[in-house]
Amino acid sequence: AGSARCCATSPHVPRIRPQEIRKVVQTLEQTAREILTLLQGVHQGAGFQDIPKKCQKAREHFGAVKTQLASLKTKFPADQYYRFHEHWRFVLQRLVFLAAFVIYLETETLVTREAVAEILGIEADREKGFHLDIEDYLSGILTFASELGRCYGSIAHFSCCRIIWSRLAVNSVTAGDYSRPLRISTFINELDSGFRLLNLKNDSLRKRYDGLKYDVKKIEEVVYDLSIRGLNKETSGAGGEK
Amino acid sequence: MSGKEGSGGFRKRKHDNFPHGQRREDKENVTSSSALMISFKSFQLELDTRHDKYERLVKLSRDITIESKRTIFLLHRITSSPNREEILNESEVKLDAVRQKIKQVAQELTGEDMYQFHRAISPGLQEYVEAVSFQYFIKTHSLISAEEINKQLVFTLEEKEETTNTPSSSSHNKQQHTWSLKVTPVDYLLGVADLTGELMRLCISSVGNGDIDTPFELSQFLRQIYDGFTYIGNTGPYEVSKKLYTLKQSLAKVENACYTLKVRGSEIPKHMLADVFSTKADMMDREEGLS
Numbered sequence: 014a015g016s017a018r019c020c021a022t023s024p025h026v027p028r029i030r031p032q033e034i035r036k037v038v039q040t041l042e043q044t045a046r047e048i049l050t051l052l053q054g055v056h057q058g059a060g061f062q063d064i065p066k067k068c069q070k071a072r073e074h075f076g077a078v079k080t081q082l083a084s085l086k087t088k089f090p091a092d093q094y095y096r097f098h099e100h101w102r103f104v105l106q107r108l109v110f111l112a113a114f115v116i117y118l119e120t121e122t123l124v125t126r127e128a129v130a131e132i133l134g135i136e137a138d139r140e141k142g143f144h145l146d147i148e149d150y151l152s153g154i155l156t157f158a159s160e161l162g163r164c165y166g167s168i169a170h171f172s173c174c175r176i177i178w179s180r181l182a183v184n185s186v187t188a189g190d191y192s193r194p195l196r197i198s199t200f201i202n203e204l205d206s207g208f209r210l211l212n213l214k215n216d217s218l219r220k221r222y223d224g225l226k227y228d229v230k231k232i233e234e235v236v237y238d239l240s241i242r243g244l245n246k247e248t249s250g251a252g253g254e255k
Numbered sequence: 256m257s258g259k260e261g262s263g264g265f266r267k268r269k270h271d272n273f274p275h276g277q278r279r280e281d282k283e284n285v286t287s288s289s290a291l292m293i294s295f296k297s298f299q300l301e302l303d304t305r306h307d308k309y310e311r312l313v314k315l316s317r318d319i320t321i322e323s324k325r326t327i328f329l330l331h332r333i334t335s336s337p338n339r340e341e342i343l344n345e346s347e348v349k350l351d352a353v354r355q356k357i358k359q360v361a362q363e364l365t366g367e368d369m370y371q372f373h374r375a376i377s378p379g380l381q382e383y384v385e386a387v388s389f390q391y392f393i394k395t396h397s398l399i400s401a402e403e404i405n406k407q408l409v410f411t412l413e414e415k416e417e418t419t420n421t422p423s424s425s426s427h428n429k430q431q432h433t434w435s436l437k438v439t440p441v442d443y444l445l446g447v448a449d450l451t452g453e454l455m456r457l458c459i460s461s462v463g464n465g466d467i468d469t470p471f472e473l474s475q476f477l478r479q480i481y482d483g484f485t486y487i488g489n490t491g492p493y494e495v496s497k498k499l500y501t502l503k504q505s506l507a508k509v510e511n512a513c514y515t516l517k518v519r520g521s522e523i524p525k526h527m528l529a530d531v532f533s534t535k536a537d538m539m540d541r542e543e544g545l546s
Contacts, residue, residue: 095370123291139368147301207295214306 029089034100037085041104044081048074048111055118064118071115072132078108079134086143094143102149108133109145109153114160121196123204126150148218151211155221158204159228161197191244194235205229308363309375315360316379322353323379323386327453330389334464346390353383358410361434373439380438384446389453396472398480401443409435441492448484448498451477455505458512467516474509481506 048071055067089097109124112132116124129145130137136144205225213219326349333342360376384404391399412432438446454473461469481502489496 092368093370095368095373098370125294147298147305151298203289203291207291207298210292210295210299211302212299212306213302 029093029097031097031100034085034088034097037081037088038101038104041078041081041085041101041108044074044077045104045107045111048078049107052111052114052118068115068119071111075112075115075132082134082143091142094139098146102146105133105145106149106153106156109150110156110160113154113157117157117161117200121200123154123200129153151208152218152221154204155208155218155225158201158225161201161228161232191239194232194239198232198236201225201229201232308367309372312360312363312372312375315356315363316376319353319356319360319376319379320382322349322356323382326350326353326386327389330386330393331453331456331460333393334460343390343394346386350387350390353386354407354410357383357408357436358434361408361410361436364436365434369437369439377439377442380442381446381449384438384443385449385453388447388450392450392454392476396476398447398476401438401440404443405435405437408438409433441495444484444487444491444495445498447480448495448502451480451502451505455509458509462512462516470509470512470516474506474513477506477509 051067051071051074055064085101109129112129113124115132116122116128124132126145126147127137129150133145136142138144208222208225211222213222326346329342329346329349333339357380360379364372387404387407388399391397391403410433454477458470458473461473484495484499484502487495
């Protein structure tokens with residue numbers, strides 16, 4: 014006679030609770046929002062002057078991120094990272110973006126994958142445990158690039174931009190920081206040619222990368238606007254410190 | 256015709272040999288030595304390796320799907336006892352071939368996180384579960400367990416062939432004598448859900464062959480599987496609950512078949528059963544189509 018045996022076997026495997034993973038991810042999202050709010054202050058008013066202070070504060074928040082990620086690690090077996098990947102993928106990309114933002118504000122360089130992993134207290138290599146997937150790193154970098162493009166792009170179009178960004182525009186021009194857009198332009202162009210090296214598949218990373226060209230274009234417009242007015246030469250170098 | 260195609264292909268290849276735009280090359284030359292470009296070159300390599308592996312796995316998965324489907328069709332040809340053993344043996348040979356493909360999958364996945372490439376191989380594995388559980392049902396009239404399936408997916412090195420064919424990689428092979436692949440619980444469940452569709456077909460065709468015992472046996476078996484799935488309900492993954500609907504339909508068809516047999520079976524001579532049942536099925540189909 015036909016008999017269907019019960020499929021609920023393998024009793025010695027510890028039970029993984031996706032809801033616990035979700036809970037930790039939620040606290041991570043909260044911390045990420047706090048860091049973002051903090052960094053967005055950079056765009057406002059006198060924000061440019063206390064960039065170091067803001068970065069310092071952000072780094073303190075990343076300490077909380079480290080402990081939260083450490084507790085996430087304990088919620089599932091290390092070799093099943095990709096089984097639950099979708100749960101933290103988004104927040105991890107966001108954290109990469111924030112880390113890249115902080116590092117950029119501090120040093121005006123692109124954060125390396127190893128450095129992000131260190132800031133977040135995770136690994137860069139898959140073999141060593143909870144790691145930063147390369148696609149998530151690149152996605153975070155693209156978010157960061159378009160963020161740069163967005164805030165400085167608004168300098169050119171501040172009349173038609175949303176209020177927050179136009180305020181930034183007014184304030185950064187008032188602060189006499191004309192050299193910054195130029196430096197950003199070089200940086201983002203380099204980033205663009207970096208991404209050009211990749212043979213991207215038709216996936217979400219590719220879609221995001223396709224948006225980068227608009228950011229490159231926006232910044233080039235800013236540089237153009239400044240140079241036809243001779244603003245880039247007048248204050249080059251010393252402008253940023255004022 | 257063929258000449259035309261040849262020249263077209265040639266032109267295409269020739270085109271590929273040209274550099275991709277002057278502007279791009281200039282840009283790369285300017286910054287190719289910077290730290291950023293160096294790291295992006297390593298990203299290129301890493302992503303390409305990953306995508307290549309993914310594509311290879313997709314190909315293997317498609318082969319596994321096709322061969323498993325053929326095995327299922329073969330098993331449906333079992334109608335009477337004389338050809339039964341023969342077909343079962345043939346299906347075993349086919350499934351062995353499928354397992355060789357799965358071995359290649361397991362080799363590709365050595366040292367990798369299986370879930371990273373799961374989407375590439377999942378369809379193939381489900382089809383394999385379907386085929387292997389169908390064969391198991393025909394043999395033993397019971398449901399194969401996930402452990403049983405996984406047990407067959409442990410591969411040990413077949414020394415002579417591999418070491419002589421690829422002497423360069425033999426040292427690598429010696430380090431890992433076995434490869435194994437575990438079918439995930441979800442793949443198992445989805446495969447079993449597909450199995451019920453095959454069992455429904457088996458039921459209907461066995462009625463056509465004048466076999467009146469198999470349908471009742473099948474309906475009991477299907478009912479048990481259905482109960483199992485309702486026990487999981489919507490706590491399982493989305494795909495599983497989606498299959499539940501089709502499963503319900505299959506079960507209904509089998510139960511209706513049993514009903515017809517029970518009611519009409521005693522009145523109608525055995526050799527006419529097939530006709531009676533097929534007209535009944537036709538009517539049901541038409542009614543469903545209208546409503």
